[in-house]
Every structure is written in C-alpha cells, then in structure tokens.
Amino acid sequence: MSEKTVKNVKFIIKRWDPNKGRFFTSVYTVPVHKGMTVLDALLYIKENLDHTLAFRCSCRMATCGTCGVIINGKPRLACETQILHLKTDTIIIEPLSNLPLVRDLIVDHRPFFEKQRMIKPYLIRRDIDEYWNPTREYLQTPEEHERYMQFSYCLTCALCYAACPTPATNIRFLGPQALMNAYRFIADTRDEGLEERIAVIDSPDGCWGCHFSGACSEVCPKGVDPALAIQLLRRELAKRVFGYVERREAARIAPALPVSKKKITKGPPPFTVEQPPKTT
Amino acid sequence: MKESYIRMIQYLLAVVIVIIIGFHLQLFSSLIGPGYIHALSWSAVAARMNNPFYDAIYVILLFAVLTHGFIGIRNVVYEFISSQTKRVIASWVIFIVYIILLAYGLAPIIASAP
Amino acid sequence: MPFAKERERRYKSKVNLLGVKGWYGSSKYNMERYLYALHRITGIGLVAFVILHIFMMSSRMFGESVYESVHGMLNNPATDLGMVIVIAALLFHGFNGIRLLLNEYGFFFVRPKRPVYPYRVSVKTAKVRALTILMIILAVILFILGPVYEYIITWG
Numbered sequence: 001m002s003e004k005t006v007k008n009v010k011f012i013i014k015r016w017d018p019n020k021g022r023f024f025t026s027v028y029t030v031p032v033h034k035g036m037t038v039l040d041a042l043l044y045i046k047e048n049l050d051h052t053l054a055f056r057c058s059c060r061m062a063t064c065g066t067c068g069v070i071i072n073g074k075p076r077l078a079c080e081t082q083i084l085h086l087k088t089d090t091i092i093i094e095p096l097s098n099l100p101l102v103r104d105l106i107v108d109h110r111p112f113f114e115k116q117r118m119i120k121p122y123l124i125r126r127d128i129d130e131y132w133n134p135t136r137e138y139l140q141t142p143e144e145h146e147r148y149m150q151f152s153y154c155l156t157c158a159l160c161y162a163a164c165p166t167p168a169t170n171i172r173f174l175g176p177q178a179l180m181n182a183y184r185f186i187a188d189t190r191d192e193g194l195e196e197r198i199a200v201i202d203s204p205d206g207c208w209g210c211h212f213s214g215a216c217s218e219v220c221p222k223g224v225d226p227a228l229a230i231q232l233l234r235r236e237l238a239k240r241v242f243g244y245v246e247r248r249e250a251a252r253i254a255p256a257l258p259v260s261k262k263k264i265t266k267g268p269p270p271f272t273v274e275q276p277p278k279t280t
Numbered sequence: 281m282k283e284s285y286i287r288m289i290q291y292l293l294a295v296v297i298v299i300i301i302g303f304h305l306q307l308f309s310s311l312i313g314p315g316y317i318h319a320l321s322w323s324a325v326a327a328r329m330n331n332p333f334y335d336a337i338y339v340i341l342l343f344a345v346l347t348h349g350f351i352g353i354r355n356v357v358y359e360f361i362s363s364q365t366k367r368v369i370a371s372w373v374i375f376i377v378y379i380i381l382l383a384y385g386l387a388p389i390i391a392s393a394p
Numbered sequence: 395m396p397f398a399k400e401r402e403r404r405y406k407s408k409v410n411l412l413g414v415k416g417w418y419g420s421s422k423y424n425m426e427r428y429l430y431a432l433h434r435i436t437g438i439g440l441v442a443f444v445i446l447h448i449f450m451m452s453s454r455m456f457g458e459s460v461y462e463s464v465h466g467m468l469n470n471p472a473t474d475l476g477m478v479i480v481i482a483a484l485l486f487h488g489f490n491g492i493r494l495l496l497n498e499y500g501f502f503f504v505r506p507k508r509p510v511y512p513y514r515v516s517v518k519t520a521k522v523r524a525l526t527i528l529m530i531i532l533a534v535i536l537f538i539l540g541p542v543y544e545y546i547i548t549w550g
Contacts, residue, residue, distance in 0.1 A: 074423070150506040165427060170359040202284050204358045211434075212498050213427035214517035223513025228506060235499050237284045294491050301488070305481075320465060322458050325451075342448075349441040356434065385448045388455040 003033035009083055011041060013053065014094040015104040026050065032083050038091070039067055039078040042105075054104035062221055065157025069105050070094040075159040077221045096162040112158045115174045118200050119182040124193025130253060138251040144189045151184040151229045153222050160216035160226050172205040176216035176226035179207055183229040186236060190251040194236075207233050290351040293344045300341050329392050342385045350378040426517055426526065433490050436483040443480050478541045485540075489533040493525055 011028045028049050030041045039057055046053050058066040060079045067078040072092055083091065099107040125131050160176040167173045182201055185191045201207050210230045217227040239246070328334045354374050361367050453464045467473075496502060502521045504514070516522065 146508070147506060150509055153509055163423070165430065166359065170362070172362050173359075202282055204283055204355065206283075208283050208287050208355075209359070211430050212494060213424075213430040214515070215423050215427045217515045217517055218424045218427075220513070220515075223509035223511070223515075225506070225509075225514070225516050228503065228516040231498055231503060232506075238288065238499055241284050241288045291495055294495065298488055298492065301484070320468070322454075322461055322465070325454065345444055349437070349444060352437050353441055356438065381445065381448055384452050388452050391455045 003035070005031040005033055006084065007032055007089070009041070010090045011045065012090060012092045013045075013105070014092070015053070016095060016101040018101070018103050026053070034084060036083050037079055038069075038071055038076075038081045038083060038093070041083060041091075042078060042093075052104075054106055056106055063155065065155030065159075065221075068096050068157045068159045068162065070096060070162065075162040075219045077157065077159070080221055096158060098162050098164070098167040099158065107158075109158055111171075112161055112175065112177070113156070115178045116156065116181060118174065119178050119185075119197050120193065121181050121185065123185065123188070123191050124196055125190070125250060126192055136254045136256065138190045139254050140189055140251050144251075147189075148184045148187040151180050151187075151224055151226075154180065154184075154224050155222055157221065159219045159221060163215040163219040164210075165213055165215065166209050166211065170205065170209060173209040174200070174206055176210070176230065179210065179233060180224070180226040180229035183233040183236075186233070189248065192250045198237075198240075201233065202237055207237060210234075286351060290348050293348040296340065296344045297348060300337060300344070303337050304341055326392075329389070335389060338389055339386070342389075343382070346378055346382055346385070350374055424515075424517060429490055429526070433487060433494070436487040439483050440480070440487060443483075474545075478545070481541050482537055485533045485537050489529040493529040496525060497522060 008029050009032045011030055013026050013028070014023050015026060016022075017024055028045050030044055030049075032041070037060075039060055042053065042055050042057075046055075055069070055078070056066045057079065058064045060067075062077050062080040065077070068075060069078050070076075070093070071078070071081055072086060072088065075096060078093075093105065095101055095105045096107045099109065099112060102108050123131075154177060156177060158177070161167060164173075164176055167175060179201065182197055186194050186197065207230060212227065212231065214227045217225045220226065236246075329338075354371055357370050357374065358367055361370060450464055454461050502525055504516050504519050504521075507514075
C-alpha cells in the first residue's frame, strides 16, 4: 500500500472461544493510514498478524449489513467506521450483543431472522387470483409511498437488535427490526394483512416490549429509524383500542391500457430533417 | 385481555395520578418539607378523613397507583421470564398481591366513613 | 462544490458536538436510554414505597395507640432523607412518564421521510429533544420549589 502511516493504533479484540466456552482477549498493533476502516484493520490483522481471527464481511461498503461488531461500546458496521474518526489510540472490538455467539467475532443471526419471519414480511392481499397470477402493478401515489419508504431501506444488519436494552433480558422480544418491518407492511397501502400480524405485535414481546430508549435509531447505519416506526405502530394499536379501525381500500391494480381497434393503415409521417442521399 | 388494553389502562391511570397527586401531596403547603410528620399525626389525618373530598381522593389514588404500579411490575417481571406458563403463574401471583393490598388499603377508609 | 462543503461542515460539526454535549449523552448511547433505565428503577422504588405507605397508614384501623407507635418510627433523620429521595423519584417518574406518553403515541413526532445523509435520528429532532429537556427542567424546578426550599427554610 502506498498510503502513509499516520499512527499505530492498538486493537483489543474480545474473542469467543467455543471450545472453552468463554471470552479471551487478543491485542494487536496496526499501522493506520488516512481513510482506513476498522474492516481494513481486521483484514490486515488476519493477513499479517494472526490468521486465526474469524469475522464476517462481504460488501465492504455498508450495503449488506454483515460486518456488524461492537466498536468502543457501540454497535457499528466495521466497513463504515473510520479508525481516525474515532479519535482514540485504543479500539476495543467485541461481537454483537443479544445474539448467540459462534466464534471470535461471529454471531448467529438466526434468532434475528426467525423473528423477522414471525411478522410475515410480505404483502398480504385478499384478491388471491391476482396475488398468485399477477397481471399488472398496483397503484400507489408518491405520498402513500413516503409513509413507509424510509423503513424499507433496512439492511437487516442486527445493529439495532444489539443496541436495544430489551432483548438483553427478554429473549422473546421481536426486536426493533421486526417491528419496523411490520409497520412497513401495515403502512403500505397495497397490504391488507394487519389482522394477520396483530396477534404477534399486540403482545408483551411485540410492540409493547419497546420502552422508547431510542438506541436503535442511534446506531442504525442507514438512518432508517426503527424507533419512529415502532411509535407509529403503537399509535395504530392505540387507535384500535378506542375503536377506530381504519377501513381503507387496498391499492387496486392499474387499469389495463386501452387497445385501439383501428387498423394502422397510414405509414410514418414524412421526415422533416434532411436525409443523407440514398446510395443504392 | 389484550395487551394493548392493559397498557392503555396503565397510561390512562398515569394521567389520573398526575392530576391527583398534587392534591394528595398538598404541593402548595408545607407537606413535603419537614412538616410532613405533623401532617401525618392522628388528629390531622382524622380531620382530613372527615372531609368527603379527601376520602374520594384517597380511594381514587389508591386504586390508580396500585393498578398502575402492579401493571408496571408485571411488565418488568414478564421481561425476565420466557416460559408462557411461568408468566401466567407470575401474573396471577401479582394479581393476588394487588387484591390483598387494595383491600388492606380500603379497609381504614371504609371503617372511618361517616 | 458547495454541496460537498456543506456536507463536510455538517458532518464535522456533528463529531465535534458530541464532545460538547457529552454531559447528557454519553459517547456510547443517547440520553433517552439512560432515562428509560432510571424510569424503571424509580418505578420499582415507588411501588416499594407505596406498599410501605399503605401498611403504615392502614395501621389506623387497629386504633390510635398502634398508629402512634408506627408513626413514632418516623422521627429519625433517615426518614427525612428518604422522603426527599421519594419525592425526587416521584417527580422524575412523573415527568418522564408524561414525556413517554406524548412521544410513544406519536405526538410531536416527525413524519417518515427518505433517509438522506446526514441521517436524521427521530429521537434527536428538535421538537422531541425540546420536550425531553423541558420535562427535565420542570422536574428540577418542582424539586427545588418543593423539598429543597422547605428544608432550606427550616434549617436556615
């Protein structure tokens, strides 16, 4: 690498040993240049200092959500965190909290994905024929799209689940991502599935397990704001308690384009631009 | 009862408590200073209990605070227990303690009612 | 280009601001997370106090002598301190509860909008943060006007 080393930074990595069933710490010193991310440092350690270090990474550009770790106490994406912006000479890296540990910095995301499946993250509609044999798109205005668009940018990186204080004690809690995803579908005008999801959401492990600490929105790498979605979801549930059930018609499919019955007999109109001479 | 109904009851009672707690603490007199010991003496309490306004305040506040508080305790306990049967058992235990405390708190008010 | 400069200025100021406002939000998490933990602790403490208070006041129905002996236990200085702590816990729990009631049902909240960098955290938007600060200030003012004022008057 041709970049100039700015300083040496000490990395203290808390690793999980599955054979012994406990954490152990490894300390490395990494030369840091401007623009180096924590993921670059981890790869440097793996290539040059310690081949046994295990961690997950994939896109290295904050699009896949694979490399979530806890850096200096806060869950962050390793590929997105610049070492020099942390403004410290010691960086402590730990695996994500609230999820089962696999090895070193790797955690098992399966409980997180199972909870996401529990809220049925797909459009549910009553018109079965159109649903299974789609002919055309559903109509939706840009204003209706804005109601849930922000929450559809989620990467499912599980940083919010690690930052939330509730899953620390309640393992049945759905988590900010699942609840936000449920609101994303409930607020979608194309969806008619609120009744199907309500049993899972309206429980102490669903929407009411959230106590509005806002840590999920704080750590979200894409600015998706699960806290806002959950409070809006709570508002929907509260409206139902007072008997206000929103009866809106689901978005209908786009009307078919009219097919003209007239036969096209005329040719194209004459050219108005000068044509090159025909060479035949 | 559905969870959203229970939480809505807890939040509405919170509003009731916020409105009534000012009267109970008599915020604009010297009750919450060192003078509270004298305001709790037998004669002072007996004088207040003769007033039906204070009796009503006591009953409403007792019910509101106990219900709000024990729903909160139930929420905290639910977060530590994952098994559904254990949750139901804990919820019944909390309910029984709540009923006992409610009865124990209502007894002197009813006993000294005119 | 003006847009790059503006983005650089806003990002830089965000990083610097964390140092200045670190007193109420630690560098790790935001303030509301610690407010939630304190809300829980004060809630449990207040339930314990209410149970104690019910037992003490309900000794009235056993007659005046029983009540006086229970009431006489209040005369040591530890109960003064206990009362101040209970009032502080009550004020905090009450005002934080009002803030939670308003925010958890979506009042003062912002609408969802497209996430454009630098991202907006809804908890840190102006109206929501202003409500939080207002509740804290109201609680502190009432605490000063209540127990602190009374104790200063009687001791001073």
